Amino acid sequence: MISFFNVSKVYPNGVNALRGVSLQIETGEFVFIVGPSGAGKSTLIKLIFREELPTKGQIYIDGRSVIRMRSRDVPYLRRQIGMVFQDFRLLSDRTVFENVAFAMKVVGAGRSEITARVPEVAKLVGLEKRLDDYPTQLSGGEQQRTAIARALVNKPSIIIADEPTGNLDIDTSWGIMDCFRDINEQGTTVIIATHAKEIVDVMRQRVIAMNCGQVVRDEQRGVYANAT
Amino acid sequence: MYTPMPLRKINYIFQEVFRSLKRNSLLNFAAAGTTAISLFVLGIGMLLMINIDQIANTVESNVEIMVYLEDDISENEAHSMEPSFNRISGVKEVVFVSPDEGLELLEGWMGKGSDLGSLSEENPLPNAYKIKTGDPREVGAAAAEIERLPGVDNVRYEQGVVEKLFALTEWVRIIGLIVIVLLAVSAIFLIATTTRLTFYARRKEINIMKYVGATDWFVRWPFLLEGVILGFVGALLAVGVLYLSYGTLTMKLQQAITFLPLVTDSSDMLIIYGILLGLGVLLGAIGSSISVRKYLRV
Ligand SMILES: Nc1ncnc2c1ncn2[C@@H]1O[C@H](COP(=O)(O)OP(=O)(O)OP(=O)(O)O)[C@@H](O)[C@H]1O
Numbered sequence: 191m192i193s194f195f196n197v198s199k200v201y202p203n204g205v206n207a208l209r210g211v212s213l214q215i216e217t218g219e220f221v222f223i224v225g226p227s228g229a230g231k232s233t234l235i236k237l238i239f240r241e242e243l244p245t246k247g248q249i250y251i252d253g254r255s256v257i258r259m260r261s262r263d264v265p266y267l268r269r270q271i272g273m274v275f276q277d278f279r280l281l282s283d284r285t286v287f288e289n290v291a292f293a294m295k296v297v298g299a300g301r302s303e304i305t306a307r308v309p310e311v312a313k314l315v316g317l318e319k320r321l322d323d324y325p326t327q328l329s330g331g332e333q334q335r336t337a338i339a340r341a342l343v344n345k346p347s348i349i350i351a352d353e354p355t356g357n358l359d360i361d362t363s364w365g366i367m368d369c370f371r372d373i374n375e376q377g378t379t380v381i382i383a384t385h386a387k388e389i390v391d392v393m394r395q396r397v398i399a400m401n402c403g404q405v406v407r408d409e410q411r412g413v414y415a416n417a418t
Numbered sequence: 419m420y421t422p423m424p425l426r427k428i429n430y431i432f433q434e435v436f437r438s439l440k441r442n443s444l445l446n447f448a449a450a451g452t453t454a455i456s457l458f459v460l461g462i463g464m465l466l467m468i469n470i471d472q473i474a475n476t477v478e479s480n481v482e483i484m485v486y487l488e489d490d491i492s493e494n495e496a497h498s499m500e501p502s503f504n505r506i507s508g509v510k511e512v513v514f515v516s517p518d519e520g521l522e523l524l525e526g527w528m529g530k531g532s533d534l535g536s537l538s539e540e541n542p543l544p545n546a547y548k549i550k551t552g553d554p555r556e557v558g559a560a561a562a563e564i565e566r567l568p569g570v571d572n573v574r575y576e577q578g579v580v581e582k583l584f585a586l587t588e589w590v591r592i593i594g595l596i597v598i599v600l601l602a603v604s605a606i607f608l609i610a611t612t613t614r615l616t617f618y619a620r621r622k623e624i625n626i627m628k629y630v631g632a633t634d635w636f637v638r639w640p641f642l643l644e645g646v647i648l649g650f651v652g653a654l655l656a657v658g659v660l661y662l663s664y665g666t667l668t669m670k671l672q673q674a675i676t677f678l679p680l681v682t683d684s685s686d687m688l689i690i691y692g693i694l695l696g697l698g699v700l701l702g703a704i705g706s707s708i709s710v711r712k713y714l715r716v
């Protein structure tokens with residue numbers, strides 16, 4: 191469970207990216223975060239895995255304060271969270287297999303664990319036949335699936351994606367979203383910041399709408415924007 | 419915070435280091451090269467210093483006081499004076515030189531072909547003593563004291579040479595030290611720059627590492643190791659070149675000037691080469707940790 195209590199974030203340059211945000215995301219939920227550019231979606235996400243610290247307020251994950259956490263415990267917080275980005279962030283000199291295995295090596299997994307687990311997640315995202323290809327040999331959607339596989343491989347309890355379909359066409363985007371839905375159905379919390387109105391409107395999941403650093407709407411089975 | 423790591427992490431770190439060394443080969447070549455040059459010059463400085471030291475010591479230990487006794491002192495009387503020389507503070511070695519031996523010494527200094535042959539029939543040289551002090555710096559005081567002893571006619575030593583030599587070796591040591599420190603600093607700087615560039619080249623990887631929950635030490639190790647390897651390879655290069663060129667140089671020099679007391683003792687050389695290799699590793703470690711410390715605050 192993720193809880194924000196009255197969280198504000200002012201960047202060093204004076205930009206007030208979040209203003210008193212309070213929200214709660216239960217374990218196993220599927221949540222869209224929507225809102226215009228500059229609303230503070232990415233900032234909210236960065237606070238969850240402690241890339242940034244809030245200026246004010248408290249954040250808890252499973253009852254543990256993210257803010258008061260010692261910095262040497264941060265890696266272990268991040269192992270609980272799988273991150274997916276708009277620009278995939280794959281290592282271009284490594285194959286799909288190596289990219290996914292990289293995340294396991296970083297947390298100290300052994301060779302046999304890796305050779306067993308990587309094909310397993312690759313299958314989950316539909317990439318089991320592309321393990322030996324390099325990112326440049328893949329389509330955008332396949333690259334994003336690789337990134338998702340990497341985020342999943344250490345079995346995190348939360349998956350956070352910041353505009354995961356921002357660089358993809360609508361059909362491909364649907365494939366990626368199906369992927370997230372499968373992951374969510376296995377019990378993983380999924381949080382997605384997105385501008386993909388068509389998808390949000392069809393999937394009817396919980397929607398947290400932001401504007402100017404504030405939560406302006408939070409509804410179950412919501413849509414991208416209320417008709418005004 | 420350092421925690422001992424399992425073998426597979428070590429294995430992983432080595433994989434990463436070699437991957438990086440292979441990929442940034444040009445950069446790494448430059449770093450190892452500059453380290454090699456720095457250590458090479460440093461090595462030259464060290465070799466120069468130990469040789470000057472050795473030459474200076476040889477010259478210093480050859481500085482002796484020739485004590486000529488008065489003409490009317492017989493050989494027996496001369497021998498009885500020996501204890502009074504030994505009593506003088508700083509005196510280490512007292513050798514009696516008979517007139518005949520004195521003549522031989524003279525011949526040795528002036529060359530066999532010189533016109534001394536006629537002298538041997540009626541040797542005009544007095545009985546004499548050759549005296550050495552333990553510390554060459556005591557030559558002046560000892561000579562003055564010897565001159566005051568009864569029966570001593572004349573005292574000779576290379577006045578001033580000793581003092582000048584000491585001043586010179588002192589300066590060589592100071593300048594050599596400054597040069598060596600400057601070179602070491604520049605080597606550290608170069609390795610730091612290289613690590614920083616490697617780091618820059620790999621920032622995407624580091625970023626991903628941090629996102630998937632790598633500990634700081636896990637990210638640091640490959641960079642530190644890379645610096646150490648670069649420093650070591652550079653030192654190895656420097657030592658190799660030094661070894662080959664110094665061997666040839668000393669051989670040629672000693673063929674040309676046979677009495678030159680150069681350092682060719684292999685155990686002395688081993689120490690210098692060992693120091694250079696150790697320094698390479700140390701410089702690599704310092705250089706890489708400087709940039710890692712500065713740039714790893716992710
Ligand atoms: N590192 C930073 N330093 C300073 N200001 C920042 C930083 N990151 C974001 N901001 C500012 O904070 C505000 C919120 O940015 P944020 O990235 O959270 O928006 P967003 O909702 O993700 O927008 P988008 O939909 O375009 O991704 C913006 O005004 C942005 O310029």
Ligand SMILES: [Mg+2]
Binds near residue numbers: 231233352
């Ligand atoms: Mg954003």
